[in-house]
Amino acid sequence: MKIIDVRKLNAQKLYRGKIEFDYAPPEELMSIPLVKFASLVKVEAEYELFEDDALEITGKIRYEIAGQCSRCLKEASTTVEGELNALFEPTQEYEDYGYSNGKVDLTEAIDDAIMASMPFLLSCGEDPEEIGFSE
Numbered sequence: 001m002k003i004i005d006v007r008k009l010n011a012q013k014l015y016r017g018k019i020e021f022d023y024a025p026p027e028e029l030m031s032i033p034l035v036k037f038a039s040l041v042k043v044e045a046e047y048e049l050f051e052d053d054a055l056e057i058t059g060k061i062r063y064e065i066a067g068q069c070s071r072c073l074k075e076a077s078t079t080v081e082g083e084l085n086a087l088f089e090p091t092q093e094y095e096d097y098g099y100s101n102g103k104v105d106l107t108e109a110i111d112d113a114i115m116a117s118m119p120f121l122l123s124c125g126e127d128p129e130e131i132g133f134s135e
Contacts, residue, residue: 003104006053006102016048019057029118042063054089055088057084061110061113086106
């Protein structure tokens, strides 16, 4: 459910609610070398539709990444969690997300949340001195 139909929510008088779905992130969002997404992104959020048809989404995203440790190249994986906070305006005049024709596409906001939550590296958890690194 990456698309939310604001007109339908208004017609059904559903001004607040919860949304949950899985999202397949594009691989180009991965910024860590030798690492890939190991799961779909789980999106759990609440929405609020305001009188001016602005739609606020607040919630969490969760996904797994796996690949080679950025320090020692051993296989590693971790679960990443992040915040999803977005305001969609019927017109895009501000810093918020815009939408048209009564349909809100959450893709850009989810991609932004993934990028904001992405760690800088993937670690296997071993002490760097034990694997031959020192300061």
